[in-house]
Amino acid sequence: MRRYANLSGDSGVVAYRIGQDFIEVRFKDGGTYVYTHASAGPRHVEAMKELARAGKGLSTYISRHVGTAYAAKRP
Numbered sequence: 001m002r003r004y005a006n007l008s009g010d011s012g013v014v015a016y017r018i019g020q021d022f023i024e025v026r027f028k029d030g031g032t033y034v035y036t037h038a039s040a041g042p043r044h045v046e047a048m049k050e051l052a053r054a055g056k057g058l059s060t061y062i063s064r065h066v067g068t069a070y071a072a073k074r075p
Contacts, residue, residue: 001026005055012059016052022071023048025058032074035062039071 001015015026021037037045044066051058
């Protein structure tokens with residue numbers, strides 16, 4: 001996984017991994033969630049990829065637009 005830049009300084013996201021049709025996001029609490037085109041929709045997953053690469057806004061986007069639409073949760 002790549003370390004999330006956290007340019008805002010207060011994100012709950014610490015790392016991410018991008019695949020062709022998914023993004024995997026690890027949060028400060030240690031939980032890792034996989035969002036796929038099938039679970040969250042291609043538009044949301046592609047937006048999350050852009051935010052992850054930019055290092056800002058990913059946690060807020062997830063809480064506002066995606067919520068629990070993940071395909072898998074890993075401890």
